[in-house]
Each structure stands twice: as structure tokens, then as C-alpha cells.
Amino acid sequence: MPETATLTQRVLRHPLLWPVLALLVLLLINVLVKPNFFDIRMQDGHLYGNLVDIVRNSAPVLLVALGMTLVIATRGIDLSVGAIAAISAAVACTRIVGAGDEGALTTAVLACTYALAVCIVLGAWNGFLVSVVGIQPIIATLILMVAGRGISMAITDGQITTVRNGWFSDLASGYVLTVPLAFIIALGVFALTALLTRRTALGMLIEAVGINPEASRLAGVRSRTIIWTVYAFSGLCAGIAGLVIAANTNSVNANSLGLWIELDAILAVVIGGTSLAGGRFSLTGTLVGALFIATLARTIPNIGIPSELNYLFKAVVVIAVCLLQSPKVRALFRVHRRGPSVPALAKGAA
């Protein structure tokens, strides 16, 4: 049957095959250890279960990773996302606490808007350092990574600020039509990003800048503006993530909020198949990657791995996923079709 043959072939060639497979394997492990892992029930009018938790908890990483994907596509990297998330949360929470009516919807909305505006400015600052001053992205964003924690601590005065605002809390624990609001927000940003990059020419221009900056410049691409925008967007995404994380516990701890989230986000991006060398990116891949990371986080307590073995387990999983993704290993699966090896030429074509 030639029809099905081409279908399987298409599936086999699809770049998302391996990330999705890895995710499925991880879920399978969970089910094998705890057969009730997939159980979902209704609880107080919304869905409740491991999968729901995973989806909800994936929201912050997904948000950060979306911004990171675009930054990475331009050959950059954004280390400051964790600090920006902390600043965002700090700004929003102190505003809510300081507001006259702590529990009101308008208070929450105003505070969040204000916080996100700050984050866009911070992101744009990164973009300025990278594109105008010409500092290497890793250092440019390292500056805000270091200073940003200090700023967010200065805002909260180093204390854990607790807020009591039901609307704000709903950002993380609310449900819309039984689905966690946090995930809907993340999906919304995902859809918006996809729309903005794939329905306009933005995606292609970002990729061009990432693959060959000089050629793009000569072709008239406004690479400066693009880089600037992308960092600002990353700041915005990190800001939203910060709000979601803060809402999750109704509090902000400037010191630990979003700590090392940049590593998780980068990992999600890479698992999703986007190369750190810049260029082609896959937002859907990033989505899968973020779900993978959230699932991994849930797997550890679920299958009862002792705390001291957490890192070892993560190491094994990361190596396994990478090997799965490696073209060399994949070639072993496809025994019958021996393609020409193109050593290293595929990379650094620019």
C-alpha cells in the first residue's frame, strides 16, 4: 500500500518524531511505576490529575522557552530570563500589596500590566546591549541576570511578599472550562508567537539573521530592530512566566523565583529541535520540550527517586533524549537507507 508507506515515511522523517517519542516514553515509565498516573477526575468543577498538573506546571517554562526560541534563532541566548521573571513578580506583588483594594480585579490587572511593561523595557535593554553596543549575548544578558536578582530583591526588600488577590491567584490556579488558566495563557502566547512568526515574515527574517547575519544585512533586513524586538519579547515572556510562578504560591521570593529557569528553557528549546547555532526554529518543538521538562519534574517524585539521585536521573534522561535526537543514532535505526554522510558540512554553512 503505497499510501500508508508514504505516511509512515513522513512520520519517520518528521523532526518532531523524536521529541514526541521521548515524551511518550517518559509518560510510559510513569504509568508503569504508578498505574494510576493517568487518572483524571473532576474536583471542585475542574479537572484534577497528574496530567493536569504537568500541563499547568509546564506553563512557566513554556513561556520562557518561547521567548528563548526566538532569541536562540537569532544566534543569541538570554540568561536573564530568571531574573526578569523575579522582577516581574516582585513588581506585580508589591503593587498589589500596596494598592488600596488588595483583592480587586483592577488592582491585579493594573499591577500585572505595569510589571509586564517593566519586563519589556528590561528585554529591550538586553536587545540594546546586543544589537547596538554589540556585546556578546551571553555577557549582555549575564549583566541583567546578576543585577536583576538584586533589583527584584530591592523591590521586595528581600522579604517574601505574600499577596491576597483571588484574580491574581487564578493566573496559576484558575481554570477556564476545566482547563488550567496558566496553560491556556501559555498556549495563547504560543499561538500568538506562532501567528506572528509564521503568518508574517518575521519568522523567516529572524532565521535569516540567525543563519547569516552579514548576508541578511546586505539584503536589507533590519537585523538590529529584529534582535531588539526578539529580546524585548523574551523579556515579556519571562515577565508573564514570573507572574504565573508568583501566582502559583501567591507570593514572591525574589531570590529563588525563576532560579535556573533559563537552563530549563534552553533545554526545552533544544529538545524541541532548535539548534543553539541559530537559524531554523520550531515553536511546536519548544512546546513539546517544555511538556517534557514538566513531565520530568513530575516523574522524579512520582516514581520516588530519592533526592540525592535527582541529578543522576536527569543526566541519564538528558543523555538518552540527546542520543535519540542525534542523526548518527537515528541512522542506525534506518538500516536500509544508507544516505551519504555529510560530516560537519551541515553545520556552519554560513
Place this chain on the structure above:
Amino acid sequence: ACGSDSAGGDATASDDGSITMGFAQVGAESGWRTANTTSIQDSAKEAGIDLKFTDAQGKQENQIQAIRSYIQQKVDVIAFSPVVETGWDAVLNEAKAAGIPVILTDRAVDSKDTSLYKTFLGSDFVVEGQKAGQWVVDNADEADTDGDGKINVVQLEGTTGAAPAIDRGEGFADSISADPSIKVVASQTGDFTRDGGKQVMESFLQSGDHIDVLFAQNDDMGLGAIEAIEAAGLTPGKDIKIITVDAVHDGMQALSDGKINFIVECSPLLGPQLMDLAKKVLDGEEVEPRILTEETTFDQAQATEALPDRQY
């Protein structure tokens, strides 16, 4: 502890009468730590001591560098909260050679040469864990929420490898071993944060086994867990008994609200005692080599009472 004898009387020793203290803080990783820092900065000002403060951002090597720079600046006394017990001999020897007395706060060092420091002021984490465990043993009936005769405990550990996490866990296990019906069924690190505590607790709740007691190694993880418990449709403090350590303001509030059942205090307000000690040391007075901070425990009623004048 809690601010009993704060104001330092008349000025002490030292050439021009003023005392300079170098303090190397571990970091600012938690609300507890910030309260600790504030306490030290405030009481230094109050006691008229010139404080040189450094935050080592969680790294021992930074702390060592800071201490070294204090030696170069020839401060009168050095105080610090060691991140870990080990590895201080070299720099403490330098301080000794320079004739600068050293006071440890919050955590001991394991140096065999006790002449390297004058005294150690701080709590005992093992005892804190024991107190928490003792509560479960003492209230076994109440703690067995489903009445099956077995008490299933889940534990939220602090940062793996951190001294408080290790010691509190040890103390807790030590106490509950007295009662065979009490068993830790799951234990996982929540990194001392609310978010970590919430996420791990969510997973514990999903496992389907009944949980009687939650022991969170600090308030923050406990507070995060409370949210997870509420989201699961259970009542914290009733369906699941909760014990935590620290007694920060939010924790006390929850305790007073009945969401937590018992808190073991771990006071960060070491400032006044520290300044006192510093003056004594510089005056050449003898001080005890080990000074425990005065700490207590709170149940719900005590919390309601204590809450209004909690400083942190």
C-alpha cells in the same frame, strides 16, 4: 533570643573606641536569611559598631575571599555564618595570625582546633528535627487522620546536601523511630521554596495513598504544600497534619489560622546577641564556646498569641 538584651551599654575596647566588625553572610536565599541580615545590620547600628557586610551569594569561596579582605582591612572582629562546616582552617588561621577574633553564627565549623574561633552562636538543627518528630509521637492519635493505626508521613526536604536539610531530617527520623506506627512514606526535596514545596506535594497527593502528616523542613515549603492540599480538595491541618520549622510570619499566620499544626522555631534574630558577644570578646571577657539561640515551639494557640509582635 528575640531581642531580649539589645542595647549595648558603654563603648568598648579598641584604640579609638569604635569597633569595626566584618560580617560575611552566606547569601540572601530565603526570607529567614534576610531577617537574619537585617537583624545584624540593625543591631550593629544600635550598638554603635561599624559593620562591614558582604553577601557571598551562597558560595563558600566568596565567603573566604570576604574574610580575607577583612583581614587585610584590619577589622577588629570577624563574624560569619559558614555555608558548610568544613574547609575553614586556612582562612581562620590567617585571622588568628592577624590577631582578629572570630565569632561563628548560625552554623558551626568542624575544625579540630577550637582556638580558631571564640564562640559559636546559633541553633541546633538536629534538635529542631527532633522537636518536630516528637510532636508526631506525642500526638499520635490526633495525627492518624484516617484512624487506621498507621501514620503515613511525607517529608519535604530542603536543598539536598544543605546542613539544615540533613540535620532536620536526621533529628526527625531519630524521634519518630520511637513509634513503629509512624512511617515516612515519601520524601523529596522541595529546595526550601514554596514553589518547590507545592509541586512536590501535588505529586504526593496524586499518588493515591493516604497521607496523615506532612513534615516540611521549613515554613515556605509547608506554605506551598498547603496550596497543593487545598487544590486537591482537602483541608490542611485537618485531613493532613502539618509540621514545619522556622516560624516566619507567614508560617505563624497559617498556624494561627489552623492550616499548620505545629512549628519549631528557628530564630534568625541573632544580631543583638552577636553584638554583645563581640564586645565581650574584644573586652577580653571569657565567653562560652557554644551559645544556643533561645528557641521555642509553637502550637496553634501559642501562635495566635505570639503573632501580633512577630518581627519577621
Place this chain on the structure above:
Amino acid sequence: MERNEMTQMDLESSESGTRVPADRAPVIEMRDISITFGRVRALDEVSLRLYPGEVHALMGENGAGKSTLIKALTGVYSIDAGTVLVGGDEHAFTSPAAAQAAGISTVYQEVNLLPNLTVAENMLLGREPRRFGSINVRAMNRRARERLESLGIDIDPTSDLGEHPIAIQQLVAIARAVDVEARVLILDEPTSSLDADEVAKLFEVMRRLRDQGVAIVFVSHFLDQVYEIADRMTILRNGALVEERMVAETTQLQLVKLMIGRELEALERLDREVSATTADESGTPVLKAVGIGRKGSLEATDLEVYEGEVIGLAGLLGSGRTELARLLFGADTADTGEVAIGSSRRKLRSPRHAIDRNVAFSSEDRKAEGIVGDLTVADNMLLALQASRGWLRPIPQATRNQLVEQYMAALDIRPADPTALMRNLSGGNQQKVLLARWLITQPDVLILDEPTRGIDIGAKAQIQAKVAELAAQGMAVVFISAELEEVLRLSDRLVVMRDRRKIDERPNRDVSVSDVLEIIAGEARSEQEEGDRA
């Protein structure tokens, strides 16, 4: 020539009709080599025989599979089917390093050197002179200088390679390849951006090596060069072997027919009429540069470009043509002077300023400044148009398809697959895509720096015809090429450059190659005299 006759005498008829040296065994023999990339069958049972002491031309259109065959031989690609015999024994190389170790020295098509290292290092990397195990930098620079001098290249071996124009880099790559004692020397389009002098020097070296018994593979789209240097040739078409022939027994017309599979009409017959209307410089120029210059690379230069004319920039390597073009486009910022385009007059700070005023520029360095390798051919083609529209206004799908299709057909881009990745195209086809990129923007002024670099003979004629046609429609074109004939054939006005400045400008009426060379030489002589007087 003597040697040629000798070769002729040594030859005897073989069954296929071509003749091979009877007394020698081939150093390399490739038999029925096949390579497939995805769906593209790049090589289909191709065979190649190489004898010591011959220059063997590998001929074929763009995308015929020449470079692939070379990469298959030298271990860059692994072979799907077929055998390689080295000195009679079956042997397949697994990496370029292995091929080099076996005495095969190769210059690949694109310049594959390291811009971050010095010229000397690029030449001697991997075989630096050493003393007590450590690299002797002095000796290395000395040796590099000697080798460069013997090729007539006057550059500082301690300078970074990246500072030099692409032609110099190409020469360095050649210098690297001929520096080793090789049995086989492979040169994939080494002359694509060299001017006549450099080519002559290269041929001198090639002849010397051939006489020493080295087997040389030579790829070029310049038939004259092939006829000048090569003894035998293997002709490929669409990845398949057409024939192996003696050069001396094949006329150019026959060869072209073998390469493209049909007669080529109008070859060498682009008798462009120098248009009288534009050459008289009436009206206002569309582009006018006043005293434009840049420290270290171009002295202040004036240039006016009028509607509908083709300006040819002539000059030798490093004469500053590329720099002038880049300044006109704002690719580099000028230290002095300004550029007026249409009515606006300003210092160009970025290519965007120029593009917004309908100026287009195609760079000579297609690998570094042209292609966006990981994007598709379609995206590459539409990049400039899209960039000028801004990201918010994507080109509608229908328009996209229509434009891409139109230009793929017009420039005969192969494979005609808009979704193919740019980096997988053959060099010549990449060049065509880049040309299409700029034609699609329909500029008023089109600056082409070596647009025919690495383009096959058929396509070259097409491109020249296209340029003529565009000029006839009113576009102003600035045309740069290392091939003087081409410049002369196309341009209405000739600007001659030397030593980073303009030395002459004249209408292109009956100017011949030797006239241009005379102008350049004359200038040199007068300078010489001045120097002597001082």
C-alpha cells in the same frame, strides 16, 4: 608546444575512442560512482581516470555534479555505489585528511579557509615547520612569503586572511594546495574570480607540476582556459557521464553541445549596441557619488550613474572595485564623501538606506555575504523583497509562487525545487538565486560584483542578456567582473581602477582588452616616473 606533442605521441587509441597514455597506469580511477542526496541523484555511475602528468578538465553545466565527484573522491561524501582505485588498489577515503595523506591535494569550490587566522597559517596549517615540536612562526611566515611571491601575490603573510578580498583568498587557497608534494592536485573552479594575470601565473605553476608528473584535475567554466591548459577532459551532464575526450580533438562548439546536450545559439554573440541615449550623460544621474572614499581601501572617488546605462568597473585584483561598489551601497560606511540617489543626498549608513532608494547590490563573496544556507531557495530569493516590505507585510502566497517560478525559469535554476535548501545547491545555481533575489526587487540601480562567478557558459550568456535587457528597460547597472572581455562586452561606459582609485573613465566605444591593460600599465609607468623623479 613541445610537451603537448609528446603527450600526443604517447597516446594510443583505446576502445572508447579516447586515448590514454599507454605506458602509464592511472593514479586514480573512479568506477561507476553513484551518490544520492535525498531525492536528488547527484552522481549516476560516473567514472573518471586520472593519469600522472596530465591536466584533466572536469566539464559540465552548473549542477552537473563536478564538485560532488570531487568530494566523493576526497572522502567528504561517502559513496553509495562504485569503486575508487588509487594506484591500482581499491581504496576509499573516509575523510579529506586521509585523502591528503595519500597525496591528493584539493582546492574546493568555495574558499574553505579560516578568516580568523593569518594568511601564513592558512597556507601551512597542519604542516607548519616545527622546531623541537613547537611551531616555528618565523620559518612559517618566511615559507609562506616565498610561496606567495612565487605566485606573484603581494600580501603580508601575517595579516588576517579575513581582511583580504575573496580573490586573494582564492589565491591563498591555491598556494596552500600547491605547497605540498602531491601526486594529485584538484582545483575546483580556482579561477572564478581571478583576473588574467593571476590565471597566467596559476597556469605556469600547473604546467610545472604537470611536468613533474602530478595529475591535475581542473574545473572551470572558462572554455578558453580549459583549452589553454587541459590535456584531456571528462564531461558530465545531470550527474551522468557523457564522455571522456582529448581536448585537442574537440572543438569548443562540440564541447558545449556535449555539456548542455543541445546546440547553444548565440554563444559569444551578445553584440550589445552601446546605447547613444544614455552615454551622452544628459539629464540627472540616478546615482551620484561625490568624493566617496574610505581609509585604507579607497581614495576619494566620483561616480555618476545614469538611467539605462551599464557601467563596467575594470581593474586588476585589489584595485578597489569591490570597495567602491560597497560604498555606493552603504555596505561599508564611507569616511569621506556622500552618495546622492535620485533627489536625496546623504551619507549612506547602512544597506537599507540604499535599498529604500531602489539600489541593489550583489556581493562577490556569495558564501559569506550572499546565501542564507539553511533557508530554502524560495526564501533566499524573496529575502530582499521581503526585507524591504517589512515583516508585517508578508508576500502573499500566490505572488510568492509566481515570482519564484518565474525567476527559476528565467535563470534556469536547477533543481527547480523552491523548497530545496540553499546550501545544497551547486555553486553556480546559488549565484543565480542571488541574482534573482535582486532582480525581484526591481531596483533602479543594480550593482553586480562578479555576478557570473562560477556560472556556466550557457547561464553566463543568459545573465549577460538579462543585464542588457534590464538596461534597455531603463535600469542602471554597475557591473564588475574579473573577466575583462565580459565587462567590455556589456558596458556603455568604462571606469578603470588601479591602486584603490579611479584612473580613467570613458565611453566604451571600440575599447579592447589591451586598451584597458594599456591604461592600467600607463598609469603604472607614470607613477614609476614620478617616483623616480622624487
Place this chain on the structure above:
Amino acid sequence: MSAATASPAVSLWDRVKGYSPPSRFLPVIATLALFVGLFALGGVRYEGFSDPQVLLSLLIDNAFLIVLAVGMTFVILTGGIDLSVGSVVALSTMIAAKTLEMGWSPYLSMAAVLATGTLLGLLMGLLVHYFDIQPFIATLAGLFLARGLTYLISVESISISDPTFTKLAFKTVTFGDYYLRWTAIIALATVAIAAYVLARTRFGRTVYAIGGNESSAMLMGLRVAFTKVGVYVISGFCASLGGLLFSFYILSGNSLHAIGTELDAIAAVVIGGTLLTGGRGYVVGSLLGVLVLGLIRVLISFDGTLSSYWIRIITGALLLVFVVVQRFATRRQP
């Protein structure tokens, strides 16, 4: 841009006057100048800062980081990155502490440390080169792995009391009133050896070649595979050597040691003028980068009046000023 080519008539003085260093050294020179400037600033502002011992202490305190940065320089020069070094430091201290506790000979213990780090480096190198796994990810796995092994050995910290270790730890070289620990001398020696290897051996030049363009290097017939795996082996070795120096420094094994130190090492290398995309940079720059980061910390502890958050903000601000000034100092004609 490049060195002025003086005609024979020009006097020596003119040549000295007209000498401008090759542009490739500019970043390192700028870093050095800024370092001196920063030091002068501290000397003016704080009492006791201008004491030469401050500089020597800087070397002593950062000896292990210098060694890490050296290894990192190799990796970054090829366009890669090594995130595992911090964890390998922790693992090294733990292996040293544990093996000594178990009664191993100190030299055997040191050998075990170095062998482990080198082996981990080798594994990551193989993942990167032969399985085409992006360096960031392969070494992130290495980070997890090394940290995980540390926890596996012991969650609690173990102190080192072995006499050989303590003797080595306290051994100093004195210059009059000033002293240097020999760990700092090892670090400086590592820099010197690395500088030699990078500048004067084929391996070193191939490192630069790979960073310039890997596929070109491959087509030029260089030993790409060997070199690429080699830099990770070197980085692994340097990380474990750094870990050993750290063990001497801290005399204990602890699973929480050196968290996030990889970022310090990377930052130092990049501040030292090495391009993260590879191909350009010098180990001497990395040494200066480490010293700059250390100096910023020393400045702050000399100040001593800043609260926790201001310390972070000022650190960021100083870093910013530094890289921006450095950037403009080294900006080539646009």
C-alpha cells in the same frame, strides 16, 4: 590596522611611537588596561586596598577559577561550551575527600580525581563530536551527571585532614612581606602551558581553525575529530585540576560546592576577549577575566556597606561598565 610597515629610513623611536599592536590583541590589552584602572580606583577609595597582597590574594582565591577558565578557553575557542566544570569541581572535592577518608594514599587520590575529570571530559567530547549533540546539551548532561555522582558519594560534607593535603594547602612562597600559595603558582603555570599549546602547537592552531570554520578545517584535512574531543578532555582535566586546587583551598568535599561556577568561568573567558562563537581569543585574556571578576568582588567587600541586593546590582553595573568600555576600546572601524 596592522603593524605599521616602517621603511628603513624611519628611526627606531618613530617606529616605537608608531607601533600599534595587531588588532587581535586589542581585547586583551583593553582588559588589562581596565583591570589596572579598576585597581587604581579601589586603591584611591579604600584604605588597605593598594597593598600588593590584595593582588596576590586575588590570585590565591581565584586559583581554581583560573584553571577552569583555561580549560573553558579551549572549548570556547572551538565554538563549544562546557557547562559541567562547576559540578566537576564539586565531584573532585568529593572524590578527594572520600578516598582520603577511606585511607587511600593522597597521591592515588589526586590521580583518581584527575582521571575522573578527564574521563568525563572525554565522554562529553565523544557525545559532541561523534553523536553531533550540541555542546550546551552534552555538557549540561555532564553537569547533572557530575553533580549526581557527588551526591551519590555522599550527601554530607566530608572534611579533609590528610597531612599531605593540608601541608600542600598551606605551602606558601614568600616575597618579603608578601606571600603566594603554591596553588596560585600552579594556576599561573597552567595558563603558561595553555598559552604555549594554543600558540605554538598544531593542536592549538587546530583549535582556532575549528572555531573559525569547522567544515573548512575538515576540508583542509586537519584533525578535527581528535582536536574537538581533545578540547573537552582538556577542559575536563582542567576542571578536575581546578577541583583539586579547590580541595586544597577548602579542605573538604561537599556536594554543594561550586554551584554556578561554570557561569563565572564562561564570563571570565568572554570578558577576557574570547569570542563565544569561537576562533578568537587568548588564555591570558581569560586569566585577566577571572581577575576582573575577583576584583569586583574584592571591591565590594572592601566597601562593606552594601546590602545583599545592592551587592548584586553593583556587581552587574560594574560588569556593564567594564564590557561597554572594553567594547568601545576594541571597536574596529565599523
